[in-house]
Amino acid sequence: MVDPLAHVDPCAYYYDADYPSARDGGSNFDSVTGDQGIAYDIDRYEELARTTAGPILEMGCGTGRVALPLARAGHRVVGIDISRPMLEQFEQKLLAEPSEVQERLLLVTQDIKDLDLEERTFGLVTLAFNSLFFVTSDSAQRQALASAKRHMRPSGLLAVDIVNDIYIKREGIPEPKAFFTRVNPMTGNAYTRFDCIGPCDSEGRQRIYGHYLEVDIESGVQTLPYEMIWRPLDRNTVENMLVGAGFTIDVIEGGHRHEPYTATSQRMFIVARA
Numbered sequence: 001m002v003d004p005l006a007h008v009d010p011c012a013y014y015y016d017a018d019y020p021s022a023r024d025g026g027s028n029f030d031s032v033t034g035d036q037g038i039a040y041d042i043d044r045y046e047e048l049a050r051t052t053a054g055p056i057l058e059m060g061c062g063t064g065r066v067a068l069p070l071a072r073a074g075h076r077v078v079g080i081d082i083s084r085p086m087l088e089q090f091e092q093k094l095l096a097e098p099s100e101v102q103e104r105l106l107l108v109t110q111d112i113k114d115l116d117l118e119e120r121t122f123g124l125v126t127l128a129f130n131s132l133f134f135v136t137s138d139s140a141q142r143q144a145l146a147s148a149k150r151h152m153r154p155s156g157l158l159a160v161d162i163v164n165d166i167y168i169k170r171e172g173i174p175e176p177k178a179f180f181t182r183v184n185p186m187t188g189n190a191y192t193r194f195d196c197i198g199p200c201d202s203e204g205r206q207r208i209y210g211h212y213l214e215v216d217i218e219s220g221v222q223t224l225p226y227e228m229i230w231r232p233l234d235r236n237t238v239e240n241m242l243v244g245a246g247f248t249i250d251v252i253e254g255g256h257r258h259e260p261y262t263a264t265s266q267r268m269f270i271v272a273r274a
């Protein structure tokens with residue numbers, strides 16, 4: 001039997017259900033989104049966008065969870081991503097948007113570490129929801145921040161949102177753990193995502209892997225393995241990288257509602273100035 005999902009990028013296929021939008025995530029926008037760190041981030045980006053003049057650059061925009069609401073709110077947004085499957089999903093969603101929203105969004109397939117756009121006057125650049133971690137070497141992460149700086153106008157703001165270090169399991173989690181059960185919007189079926197995490201390697205990279213298990217009433221159980229690599233960073237290292245790229249740090253918050261940053265904060269939300 002031909003497996004219809006054999007050639008699908010599972011991370012892109014399930015992205016909108018795994019990380020539902022606070023604006024149109026439907027019933028998938030459940031209590032787990034708070035633990036995931038995506039319950040309030042869009043509000044925070046909208047707040048920042050209201051204070052910064054000029055267009056917004058989203059580095060690692062994925063399927064538009066953040067970029068789309070910003071464009072709907074009237075901002076011009078350039079979204080960059082290295083993954084064609086993620087951008088294709090974004091492009092598909094854009095077709096359902098009014099023409100003025102479509103016109104405010106430009107999607108570009110590029111590696112953010114070598115970003116090279118004609119436009120270099122961005123007032124706000126976002127590295128939302130751990131995107132910096134998905135650039136997986138020290139030099140590439142530094143280059144991505146330098147790219148951001150090159151594309152900004154003086155005094156523009158860069159927002160970097162990452163998991164607070166204390167919650168990074170550097171030793172890994174070897175046993176598959178059911179993370180959540182949600183609905184796949186493409187099929188209407190329930191699916192469960194199982195996660196494992198490998199230990200950090202000598203370069204600080206970690207393999208996050210597991211499988212999606214989706215039950216279809218006709219074809220039975222479908223299992224789709226997935227894998228991604230990230231390179232988590234602690235506070236000192238990110239600060240050092242930002243300063244090295246020419247930024248000054250305005251504020252480090254512990255969440256998306258201006259919570260003070262403490263050692264036990266869930267997130268590290270950094271606003272830096274070009």
Ligand SMILES: C[S@@+](CC[C@H](N)C(=O)[O-])C[C@H]1O[C@@H](n2cnc3c(N)ncnc32)[C@H](O)[C@@H]1O
Nearest residue numbers: 060061062065081082083111112128129131134
């Ligand atoms: C965790 S997702 C975040 C997506 C979106 N910003 C959000 O908040 O939902 C990270 C995104 O960064 C993209 N990415 C990873 N490395 C990249 C690189 N070197 N250049 C551009 N995009 C990259 C991935 O394809 C993915 O879409």
